[in-house]
Amino acid sequence: MIEVDRAGRSFTVGRGSARRTVHAVRDLSFTVGAGEFVGYLGPNGAGKSTTIKMLTGILAPTSGRLRVAGLDPTRRRTALARRIGVVFGQRTTLWWDLPLKDSFQLIRHLYKVDRMDFRRRLDELADLLDLGAFMDTPVRQLSLGQRMRGDVTAALLHDPAVLVLDEPTIGLDVVSKVAMRDFLRRLNAERGTTVLLTTHDLGDIEKLCRRVMLIDHGRLGFDGTLDDLRATAPDGESLEEVVARLYTGPPPEAPASP
Amino acid sequence: MTDAVTFCFLSQAFIGPMQVFGGGLQLAGRVRSGDVAVDLLRPASLQLWSLADDLGRAAYLFLLRSLPPTLLGAALFGIVVPTDPATWAAFAASFVLGVLIGFALRYLTALSCCWIVDDQGVQSLSLVLTLFLSGMILPLNLFPGWFGALARSLPWAAMVQLPADVYLGKRDALEALAFQAGWAAALLALGALVTRAARRKVVVQGG
Numbered sequence: 001m002i003e004v005d006r007a008g009r010s011f012t013v014g015r016g017s018a019r020r021t022v023h024a025v026r027d028l029s030f031t032v033g034a035g036e037f038v039g040y041l042g043p044n045g046a047g048k049s050t051t052i053k054m055l056t057g058i059l060a061p062t063s064g065r066l067r068v069a070g071l072d073p074t075r076r077r078t079a080l081a082r083r084i085g086v087v088f089g090q091r092t093t094l095w096w097d098l099p100l101k102d103s104f105q106l107i108r109h110l111y112k113v114d115r116m117d118f119r120r121r122l123d124e125l126a127d128l129l130d131l132g133a134f135m136d137t138p139v140r141q142l143s144l145g146q147r148m149r150g151d152v153t154a155a156l157l158h159d160p161a162v163l164v165l166d167e168p169t170i171g172l173d174v175v176s177k178v179a180m181r182d183f184l185r186r187l188n189a190e191r192g193t194t195v196l197l198t199t200h201d202l203g204d205i206e207k208l209c210r211r212v213m214l215i216d217h218g219r220l221g222f223d224g225t226l227d228d229l230r231a232t233a234p235d236g237e238s239l240e241e242v243v244a245r246l247y248t249g250p251p252p253e254a255p256a257s258p
Numbered sequence: 259m260t261d262a263v264t265f266c267f268l269s270q271a272f273i274g275p276m277q278v279f280g281g282g283l284q285l286a287g288r289v290r291s292g293d294v295a296v297d298l299l300r301p302a303s304l305q306l307w308s309l310a311d312d313l314g315r316a317a318y319l320f321l322l323r324s325l326p327p328t329l330l331g332a333a334l335f336g337i338v339v340p341t342d343p344a345t346w347a348a349f350a351a352s353f354v355l356g357v358l359i360g361f362a363l364r365y366l367t368a369l370s371c372c373w374i375v376d377d378q379g380v381q382s383l384s385l386v387l388t389l390f391l392s393g394m395i396l397p398l399n400l401f402p403g404w405f406g407a408l409a410r411s412l413p414w415a416a417m418v419q420l421p422a423d424v425y426l427g428k429r430d431a432l433e434a435l436a437f438q439a440g441w442a443a444a445l446l447a448l449g450a451l452v453t454r455a456a457r458r459k460v461v462v463q464g465g
Contacts, residue, residue: 078303081299081300082301091293110300
């Protein structure tokens with residue numbers, strides 16, 4: 001469902017003599033199969049968001065190739081948009097001044113979702129995510145937890161095969177977090193939606209992800225099951241300690257140049 | 259004399275829909291804040307997405323910013339009112355093309371902040387060029403010699419001067435529309451190219 005083959009993205013920053021190239025992501029390769037639920041971890045600035053922006057076609061890679069849902073994200077950005085759902089926890093795709101249900105109507109037109117399918121899906125999502133009470137509320141008046149549920153709904157109305165979540169539980173209270181996790185688990189188990197989840201909340205990872213990928217300094221430092229990840233550490237070490245050690249450890253070895 | 263008064267009221271009516279004073283588009287702010295990432299998640303081209311937003315605004319401003327002052331002007335001062343339906347049709351087309359060109363120029367200006375840190379300088383420059391070269395401050399047919407010829411051949415002329423000329427019947431309508439359509443096509447094509455370059459070159463700011 002997601003194929004990343006030696007993808008790299010560098011940026012030129014600064015000017016004059018201070019000009020230099022920053023490799024946000026280098027030589028990154030992984031594949032995610034249909035129906036997987038993968039956690040994508042990494043410290044701030046490790047290249048997680050850059051990866052997600054390349055996967056969704058927002059940014060073009062400077063090297064390597066990517067395929068998502070069978071499409072090249074850079075060339076087929078708009079076609080890909082109809083097959084994937086994306087939630088940025090720190091941004092909203094909803095219309096700030098419109099009632100939530102109007103945002104959904106706009107999305108229906110934008111994604112050309114059939115009216116009956118839309119009705120059915122929205123009813124289902126509104127039920128699961130408990131949106132009923134604030135459907136008529138302008139988005140700017142929603143609490144963060146409500147808005148996030150609205151954003152997740154918005155990302156799923158066109159029934160995407162892949163859901164990309166960038167910190168969907170950031171800032172949520174314990175109850176909202178649990179509700180969000182329950183929902184995502186069911187989505188993956190019952191609909192078979194492939195999920196790639198970026199988070200700094202290891203609770204999300206423990207509760208949801210069978211597989212974990214860890215990126216650091218723009219390279220993949222670990223890729224395996226949650227149990228594999230735990231097994232890299234002595235018994236009794238918490239997941240938090242394991243991950244912290246991997247974050248602060250030496251940068252992953254560069255592969256030998258061809 | 260009536261022509262001059264008419265030109266005044268028409269150019270006032272163009273301010274809103276054509277955004278002669280810049281503004282309207284939120285794109286530059288969204289590039290700076292990184293929210294443009296969300297716009298790029300939509301199954302729509304960024305330029306068409308922005309255009310749809312802008313046309314909605316233009317339609318609203320036409321009703322609120324263009325019609326009332328013009329009607330008032332007509333009632334109080336008396337302005338030229340074309341009798342030939344063909345003139346009205348040509349004017350309507352010319353007006354819409356003017357709106358398109360106004361959008362295309364502002365879109366390009368907004369996208370400039372993908373390459374430069376702050377777009378205020380470009381915005382100011384664009385404002386001066388638009389006010390001066392559209393005929394907003396002084397009708398372009400009063401510009402002298404080669405400078406006048408140059409000003410009348412640039413895209414800004416298509417925003418205020420040309421629709422007014424078409425309204426007043428001072429210019430061959432077909433020729434004016436062809437000129438506007440040419441510039442609109444060229445600028446929108448340039449906008450598409452620049453959008454593509456922006457997605458390859460730039461950093462999407464923030465997390």
